Amino acid sequence: MHSDSALARELRHHYLFAALSDAQRERLLASAEKRRFLAGEHLFGHGDEAGRFFLLRSGCVKLYRLSPEGDEKIMRLIRPSQTFAESILFMDAPRYPVHGEGVETGELIAFERGTFLGILQESFPTCRAVMDQMTRRIQAHWDEIETLALQNSRYRVVHYLLALLPSGAAGRVAVTLPARKMLIAAHVAVTPETFSRILRALSDERLIEVTGDEVAILDVESLRRHMH
Amino acid sequence: MHSDSALARELRHHYLFAALSDAQRERLLASAEKRRFLAGEHLFGHGDEAGRFFLLRSGCVKLYRLSPEGDEKIMRLIRPSQTFAESILFMDAPRYPVHGEGVETGELIAFERGTFLGILQESFPTCRAVMDQMTRRIQAHWDEIETLALQNSRYRVVHYLLALLPSGAAGRVAVTLPARKMLIAAHVAVTPETFSRILRALSDERLIEVTGDEVAILDVESLRRHMH
């Protein structure tokens, strides 16, 4: 990929790449590819051999798995400036652990695994950043496992809404759902029907107000209390 | 802790410590503590400040979380020679993300976070081992999230049984449940009653035979097919 100073600047502010020297960043970008993709476009498949990991610059991507019966569970919804599939970095025989598919047309950068590994070897702060990132991911997974295992679907939906808020939000807050309701439903592991019914029930109880993909939380505290 | 050559030998074969020099291993052990604990003993609490991570040498430990209503979800059951709570290594303000409690009386080694971090900084192969380990953990989580989200309880139990087998097992195989059935039930997120009923149903279908904590899988292939 030829150089792109806007991108170089963006990388300098991304936790994974912040600690790189200019030369290292240059080397990484030289081996990277810029790719445009469409909504609905297949990016990679679960089990495919993996030589690259990604940074999303625009649009939206879903990472998901399929059950033997064909049901889809969305593991992550990726938004611009998030990286994904970094976990292939350290596998012996790297293969993508999920399917990746475009949800909204956009652009991503595909970094080469080997090049980044070489840079890691030279740079402990970057190692540290990667490990920090993986730790956060692990924490998030534990939260999700806990939520899936312990809680009913209403709790999961409320939990999801509250997670959209900036930390420290209180009183009345409005949020925009980051994707179509179907996708969010799949992410919190309920059917679209149930998702719709839960939003309606919360509205009837005057905890939220829904207008299209805008959700106004009338009072964060009482919503938090009414979880189950 | 004063030196213990059996332990030093054990560390040399543990993926997290295999790449350390003798001097590094010595330094780590000098700052480590050996601790005995009892079944039912509280080891650390969710949210406690965390300065150490652990290697289990004998006995059994459960890592779990509690819902607001007090329901317990077991995140991991730790067996001898497994490490746990390594994820506190890279947190800014390290706190244990789960409760830890003894299940069977045993002994563990408590390593100092700071000492190990210092060693990591000197040793890329060890960084690599840690990252590899974290990657595996992340994969395991994704599998678990998928299982919890997509599958019914019968599937989860069968999945758990199959995961106990050495890879490549076929035909008739016997396994010993690694803990009391109650604990395993909590781990796969079903009630003890349901767990019991599922084992009975599988027995009635002549897929397994259960005797106490011994489970004989009559035919691995057909069990795999009969998952749902």
Next chain:
DNA sequence: CAGGCGCCTTGATGGCCATCAAGCTTGCCG
């Protein structure tokens, strides 16, 4: 050996939520 306490099992009941099946809204395009 009797009693008690966990753990496991089995049965009966009910609630949550997936599924199936219509309608409804919105946006797109001829």
Next chain:
DNA sequence: CGGCAAGCTTGATGGCCATCAAGGCGCCTG
């Protein structure tokens, strides 16, 4: 404007599984 398609909503039904309740079994202790 009309028509279609996709997403969302609402209703009816049924199945899975948690819950409550009771009984059995092994193990420990007095």
